[in-house]
Amino acid sequence: MKPPAREITFTLNGRPRSVEVPLTLSALELLRDVLGLTGTKYACGEGECGACTILVDDRSLCSCLLFAVDLDGRAVTTIEGIAADDASEPLIQAFVNAGAVQCGFCTPGLVVQARHFLAHHANADRAAIKRALEGNLCRCTGYQKIIDAVAERVAALHERGEEKDARSRS
Amino acid sequence: MRGPDPEPVAGPAPRTIEGASLIGQRISKLDAPDKASGRARYIHDLNLPGQLHAKIRRSDRLHARIVSIDTSRAAALPGVHVILTAQDIPQRGLGVNKDNPALKGEKVRSLRDEIAAVAAETPEIAAAAARLIEVQYEDLPAITDAAAARAPGAPLLHDNKPGNLALTFDYEHGDVALGERESDFVVEDTFRLHYVTHCCMGVSGMIAEFQPNGRLLLYSNTQVPFLHKREFAEILEMDPGDIRIIQPPIGGGFGSKLDIYPFEPICVFLARAARRPVKLVYTREEEFIASPTRQPVILTLRSGCRKDGTLTFRTCTTLHDNGAYTSWGATTPFVMMQTISSLYRLPHCRYHTDAVYTNNPYAGSFRGYGNLQATFAVEQHMDRLAEAAGMDPLSFRLKNAQDPGETSLAGLHFRTCGLKDCLRTAAERSEFPVRHRRAAAARNDGSRVKRGVGMASMLHVGGGAKIYPSDGCGTILKLDDFGRVTVMTGASEIGQGSETVIAQLVCEELGLPMSAVTVVNNDTDITPWDVGVHASRTTFIAGNAAIGAARLAREKILRAAARLAKSDVDSLDLHAGNIIRKNDGEIVMPFAKLLRALHFSEQADLVMTSFYYEPPSKHQDKTFKGDVSAAYAWATQVIEVEVDTDTGMVRLLKVTAAHDVGRVLNRLGIEGQIEGGIVMGQGYAVTEDLVIENGVCRNPAFRDYKLVTAPEIPEMDISFIETMDGEGPQGAKGVGEAPAICVAAAVANAIYNATGVRICALPYTPERVYRALHAAGAG
């Protein structure tokens, strides 16, 4: 017997998308198993590790806790969308340069969470960065270099902001 | 395959261009861009056409005879293709004692035991079918306490293992009775080390496919692909040559993937029976319940010293809870006894381990391999003896620390030894002596939140480990006509950065940028043999093998260039993708142009093969004496903690680490290894606790198995002691396991320094610490 399903329409990485989803399907399963977007990872299935972090209407969420049907009418950005977005290239490069990647399994979730954080807290200090990443478990790096990567972006954005200010004043 | 020329290994290649070396630079990982952008495809992300999904039905009894297994309801479920039970596969045991059949037929011995397996169209159908399998049991008395397993009349887990004894280990040097007589101070404690587990972020999984020609293709996360070929061949009654293992990017290893586990042959048997590719991936809960743990140990240590602080003896007995089956955890005494016998100069030593069967989960290998447990005990006793002798912890350790060139009485030969430098550097950078004195003096000042510092050192293999008959690794190096270098190495990348460091070592020899190299390291049909990623050996062994091949290529290129340029081979060098003149750096020709000039010429033999086979150490004799590694890694860590005496909460404020790494190759990579290891050690010391109560795992989820999160990490100050090991690649030694090893011991000493209370059991959760302070009247 086919499980009860519902057709939803949402924006996925900037493009409209319609798909029929079973009522209990998680957004994580929809992305990975139905839509083939495997950059979003399963690592716990209960919102405790952040490997499945995605952006929904500009808020970061654990896609494993999100009912796919609830995506109807919303805008979803996954790591694939971020990787294809030129504006996020420096963030991914910061992770690479800082040595923030080891086994890499937690990394896409961290990049998505970092992107969400940077969009809202351009002037954060290191303590705030650590708190922002507390929902993303990493077993390899000890977090130090991940924090370095995000701190580098904060500093770069800050610098650019100051440049912009200086330009607008002159 | 040919080996390196007789004497090419000693010392770095001659260089004339200043500042051009890649050694010691911060080099980002070659695989990082793919991983950070979500493009890397792990096992979980791969799906083969026609693939089925597997689910294992596990025991829900601790110890029971299987009376019957009824699979009829499960088989009737639409979408189910194959169901296997023990009677469908050969009853061959897996693991160290070959005591663990992939599917259990006669009896179950723990809650993780595999009874049946299903392959079905979807994971959901497979899971539903597994639940529908009906198993009738006849319960047997269970043992979930290691001491009880040794008691006379205890129920036997394995009929052929009297006394439930899985393994024993004995080691001795000197005469401990004499050592004790010569001691002015003697201390004894029993240390209890708990269960923790690897928590690789990528859960366990495998895809198995039989090809039309009968060959088996495995997509596997194993850390030991070549050993696995042989193991699979035995179990499957196949020719090992007919097995090809491909390792997609691996979502964390840490030792967990060193053994073959039942789920792997189960997946293969399902694929064979279904004649379809079969994928088996754990859930996180299954990962907690059914993957290996770190070895839990009850360790009694008795140590002595003279008035002047000279160590006299150590006697160590350990009881290992082996669990129901024997994997690598039971063999951790190989490493533990090295620390007991050889961390500091020790005239008399005796060591004994009993590993006993219980109905608990079994332990595997886990970063540090028993050394966290042994170091936890030894380094606490160093502090206790120092206090007894009226010495500070640093002076006491320096007095007993070895010098380069020494051989321990266990036969470990320390060609390089940075222990004293590690001790001095960590102490100096952390202001250890003054902080230690100050904290001890402030113990009774009435404050609720106390600070303390603790010190611990460690010794670990750093140049391979002669655990298997061979500790070698092969390399094939191919130069193409466009100047690209492909390095095929047997060494696996599990996130630790071996791929990048191997590329770096090759580029260093060939004067090429990192962008010119591709490393192929994950396909047993292509790559030469390697024993596997374990024992902090990959940079050392695989790195030396890669250097060997690169030096052959270098020699060949320079000879060809000399012929073409009509100059003397000794006048030429390789730099920045060019052949240059040594004396003035003038470019003779680009590297790629030279290779094209050789196109299908007589000199165009542009595939080099080499190997490195760790030569200086021999296998230990039956009494565990002798060298086990070509080089040894040393470290000292000083850890400052804050103890909230109202709650028992212990926070790590700062870790000052000094590591003898031989030489820094990739600074970014080695920092990452050490930071990650320290935080893993922090988890072992403070937050992580896999609670096994009466054989049942009570917290199989990240909700209650607490990994350290970003806000909790301590400040980390890391110093590298570069002892330039003559045998190491460019002087480097292995470092993968070292940083995790002494954290718990240093935390223990720091808590004592802060509170005056010594706690001999881990982890230092708030409740444990609070209880201890309360009992001591210090809370």
Next chain:
Amino acid sequence: MNSPAAYLVPASVDEAAGALSRGNATVLAGGTDLMPQANQGVRVFRHTLININRIAELKAVSRSGDWLRIGALVSVTDLLQNSTLRGICPMLAETADHFASDQIRNAATVGGNLCNASPAGDLSPPLLALDASVEMACHRDGRLQRRSLPLDQFFLGPRRTALAENELLTAVQIPLPPPRHYGRFFKLGIRPALDIAIISVALAGVLENRKLNRVRVAFGAVAPTPLRARRAEALLEGRILDEETIRAAAQAAREEVTPITDVRASAWYRSEMVSSMMRRLLHEAAGA
């Protein structure tokens, strides 16, 4: 995991209450508890899954008269960031700061946290200490009716509340705190936020001259439900926060709780921490 047979996305409280009145429904809000509980099989979906996330009214924070109204779908992140809330009830922001992780705070809702009725629910002690009430709506006699219930009567047991099957929790109402109102929350866990409380405690009252009036003390994870420590409150009411008062209140609180032993902590340790954390919060108040 079973599946609901039907799925509704009401646009208003009225519509949602109408759907609930037909019975046999499961309400979906943030999903952070529902999804894992369904996956673990501890929650079974009823016939209809009602997704209330499109009801705008439930997302509002408003002030009217002497009351602050927090819609049931206000997220924990909103508690942390909403400037009105931060100004009026800083203790809620302090609590939100120790709630799970950013990703969870972004999804988890105030109403969901209360309806989940975990004895360790992070928001319960501070809301109890703020004298909060919950507003519930249902269809009765063919029209929408709302009722209000003090929060301390809402929790009936672990995962059990006074919310009837046909009711929707629509808002939390908090009386506007008077001047010099003081409130502190403390959560004891191994990790700073991403943790289930070993115990949690909220202390509130009007603080003047080292005396607390209208004292409220509430605990989490020490009884089948989040709970007010009324004897401790009575001992503190209007008294100078000296050593003796603090010790007596901490002792009283300890006697009022009935913690259990589980994988996170023993009953004994929880009891010790109740008095220890009570003392610490009171000392802080005395010094504030």
